[in-house]
Amino acid sequence: MARQDDTEVRVAVVGPFSGPRAAWGELLTRAAAAHRGAGVGWEFHDDRGDADTAERVARALTADPGPAVRAVIGHFNSLGAAQALPHYRQAGLPVLLPLATDPDLLAAGGGGALRWCPHDLGQCAAIRRAAQDLGVGPLTAVDDGSPYGRRLAERFAGLSPDPVPDPAATGRALVVCGTHHGAADTARRLRADGHDGPLFFTDDCAVPEFTDLLGDAAGDARVVRLRGGPYLQVEAAFAALLRALRSDPAATGDRFLTAVRAVAGPVFDADGDPVDADDDAGWEVVPVDRLAATRAPRPTGTPAPRPTGTPATWYDVVVIGAGVVGAATAAELAAAGLTVAVAGLGPDAGSATHVSGGLIRAYEPQPVVRALAVRSHQLLWGTAAPPRSAGLRRTGSVVLLGPDDVTEAERGIAELAAADIKADLLTPRELTARWPGLTADGVAAAVWEPGGGYADPAGTAALYLARALRHGAVLLPPGPAHTLEPHRGGVRVSTPAGELTARCAVVAAGGGTPALLGDRLPPRPGGPAPRTRRIRYAYFRGPGHLPAVSDLTCGIWGRPQLDGEFAGGQLTGRPVEEWDVPAGHGDVLTDEQVAHIRAGVAHRWPWISQAPYQGGRFGADLYHPDGPFLGLLPGEPPVVVAACWSGAGFKTAPGAAEEAAAAVRCLLQWQGPTS
Numbered sequence: 001m002a003r004q005d006d007t008e009v010r011v012a013v014v015g016p017f018s019g020p021r022a023a024w025g026e027l028l029t030r031a032a033a034a035h036r037g038a039g040v041g042w043e044f045h046d047d048r049g050d051a052d053t054a055e056r057v058a059r060a061l062t063a064d065p066g067p068a069v070r071a072v073i074g075h076f077n078s079l080g081a082a083q084a085l086p087h088y089r090q091a092g093l094p095v096l097l098p099l100a101t102d103p104d105l106l107a108a109g110g111g112g113a114l115r116w117c118p119h120d121l122g123q124c125a126a127i128r129r130a131a132q133d134l135g136v137g138p139l140t141a142v143d144d145g146s147p148y149g150r151r152l153a154e155r156f157a158g159l160s161p162d163p164v165p166d167p168a169a170t171g172r173a174l175v176v177c178g179t180h181h182g183a184a185d186t187a188r189r190l191r192a193d194g195h196d197g198p199l200f201f202t203d204d205c206a207v208p209e210f211t212d213l214l215g216d217a218a219g220d221a222r223v224v225r226l227r228g229g230p231y232l233q234v235e236a237a238f239a240a241l242l243r244a245l246r247s248d249p250a251a252t253g254d255r256f257l258t259a260v261r262a263v264a265g266p267v268f269d270a271d272g273d274p275v276d277a278d279d280d281a282g283w284e285v286v287p288v289d290r291l292a293a294t295r296a297p298r299p300t301g302t303p304a305p306r307p308t309g310t311p312a313t314w315y316d317v318v319v320i321g322a323g324v325v326g327a328a329t330a331a332e333l334a335a336a337g338l339t340v341a342v343a344g345l346g347p348d349a350g351s352a353t354h355v356s357g358g359l360i361r362a363y364e365p366q367p368v369v370r371a372l373a374v375r376s377h378q379l380l381w382g383t384a385a386p387p388r389s390a391g392l393r394r395t396g397s398v399v400l401l402g403p404d405d406v407t408e409a410e411r412g413i414a415e416l417a418a419a420d421i422k423a424d425l426l427t428p429r430e431l432t433a434r435w436p437g438l439t440a441d442g443v444a445a446a447v448w449e450p451g452g453g454y455a456d457p458a459g460t461a462a463l464y465l466a467r468a469l470r471h472g473a474v475l476l477p478p479g480p481a482h483t484l485e486p487h488r489g490g491v492r493v494s495t496p497a498g499e500l501t502a503r504c505a506v507v508a509a510g511g512g513t514p515a516l517l518g519d520r521l522p523p524r525p526g527g528p529a530p531r532t533r534r535i536r537y538a539y540f541r542g543p544g545h546l547p548a549v550s551d552l553t554c555g556i557w558g559r560p561q562l563d564g565e566f567a568g569g570q571l572t573g574r575p576v577e578e579w580d581v582p583a584g585h586g587d588v589l590t591d592e593q594v595a596h597i598r599a600g601v602a603h604r605w606p607w608i609s610q611a612p613y614q615g616g617r618f619g620a621d622l623y624h625p626d627g628p629f630l631g632l633l634p635g636e637p638p639v640v641v642a643a644c645w646s647g648a649g650f651k652t653a654p655g656a657a658e659e660a661a662a663a664v665r666c667l668l669q670w671q672g673p674t675s
């Protein structure tokens, strides 16, 4: 297709603008039209949704030594994108992929591209979830005979734990995988053959014309689509491209992709996939007849429309703090259909999550914390396939017990067993026989959890934040929420970006919580105030093959580092009596601090006395003997607090978020409807 204008920056828009897939190409032309006159010449190239044509387009676009366009946006068809990408990579031409959903597309590495949509593993999970909610099942995947449909059906079958039902049964529930034309043909044939069971269709069918193609076969069929409709992803990619061009007008190649990453909103992993690529939160299953009435997109950064008479920036909930607890709570609330704004200080601000050691397990000596850890195991850590960006490494976990800790541990192991979490009590002899790199001095017994280990705290927080945004939450411009004041509609929050109003606030601001809530904390009148405390750890080169350790006899902890920075090291922490410290974090330790850790942990890991120091981290968490503070606070304005984890709040974040969200729902129930 011809170039649209002669402005300096040209961007190739590649997609199916003709042929049977042209309904998808319309999403691209619509987004380009919405951004006409933005200083970019959109140059349309038709790949007809065909893989070989896609590769020909890529060859043509990269034929000149210096590509004539600054970037490529598009290639909806994953097979075509896969064939085209090597050409773009070789030419250093960056690619933005709004809608190509094959899981393997970027995972093999190579860079050069960013993808907006989650991938197909999530859509399979979303269909299964919808079928369960509808009381339908088990599901069988069939395909339309196309390579694309066959691959998707195989993926679905590979993931599905459902027993394969009798294929001859005409009432069975089917997932029809394929292109929208092919899937419609397949469905009409099935209906003609007497199949009268429920039908689900995969995401290529999520275009308005699919309803017409199905005709009488539509019935109560359902389609899985990207949450909010696919146009939202296309629009988000165009908007990010333009913002990047404004922020760094001369950027090309990888520098251009870096600029896009900085302004995009979603967080991408090293391969260029969104951090929640394998999560099902980015997908929704809708009745086929909803496709025709495609929802008008809500631009990122604006709240949902509110009833007349309410202020413009009005939300159900404002969550203050975007660490792992705030992000997970925002995800829960947004998934429940509430309008949510998230106030945070930005990715580089002081946060315990950012430097957390990431140790996870279900056994905790304190019953309240244990209940949260057990629930978190059920929600995330113990699930069959936690999303990749959570970075879970199941090294196993031991909690070393002094003589006074054993009775509580026995109680705890019984609770874990009741929740189907495997845990055993080991003798000191068993402990050292399994892990010769560990001593058992002063240890009466140990709680061994094979499912424990460690995870990536920043990756987990990013995953939850992405989940919240997929469900429509709004991330406010970075900056501190200053005050919370009563308002007739709930709470007024002042931020550097202005005031906003919500029915209630969730304060999950870590060490910043007391500054916001003042003497509404702590809950025990006359008790001590919560205080921030320094937490510091070092990596020493390790012998490998060790579990994660929490030592109740002296408070030290540690775990191996299996990959990434400090791979082959052993993270080791020793408590310090440094209180009322700022909430910031860092990665420079003094020689004295390293020596202090080394001296305090060498009785447990004797090899550490000689092991080279690799690096370290420090941060702060909020502590209180009555903590954690989790739930509704008495008084005005209406606030749910989720803070004060006393150095243990990463592992419990999923369960804590669920409880905080439940408290919000109770509060909103009590407040009643707003209009």
Ligand SMILES: Cc1cc2nc3c(=O)[nH]c(=O)nc-3n(C[C@H](O)[C@H](O)[C@H](O)COP(=O)(O)OP(=O)(O)OC[C@H]3O[C@@H](n4cnc5c(N)ncnc54)[C@H](O)[C@@H]3O)c2cc1C
Residues within 6 Å of the ligand: 320, 321, 322, 323, 324, 325, 326, 327, 343, 344, 345, 346, 349, 350, 351, 352, 353, 354, 355, 356, 357, 358, 359, 360, 457, 479, 480, 481, 482, 508, 509, 510, 511, 512, 513, 516, 535, 536, 537, 617, 618, 619, 620, 621, 642, 643, 644, 645, 646, 647, 648, 649, 650, 651, 652
């Ligand atoms: C060094 C270290 C190691 C740790 N290791 C482990 C471990 O191995 N396992 C484990 O389970 N736990 C561990 N923890 C504890 C755990 O990391 C924390 O309890 C948990 O991350 C707290 O999460 P959060 O979201 O509540 O707080 P944070 O992660 O601190 O997030 C709070 C956020 O709120 C923001 N904020 C503050 N004030 C405001 C404001 N006024 N307006 C807007 N935003 C604001 C902050 O910038 C921050 O981003 C560790 C902690 C540290 C410091």
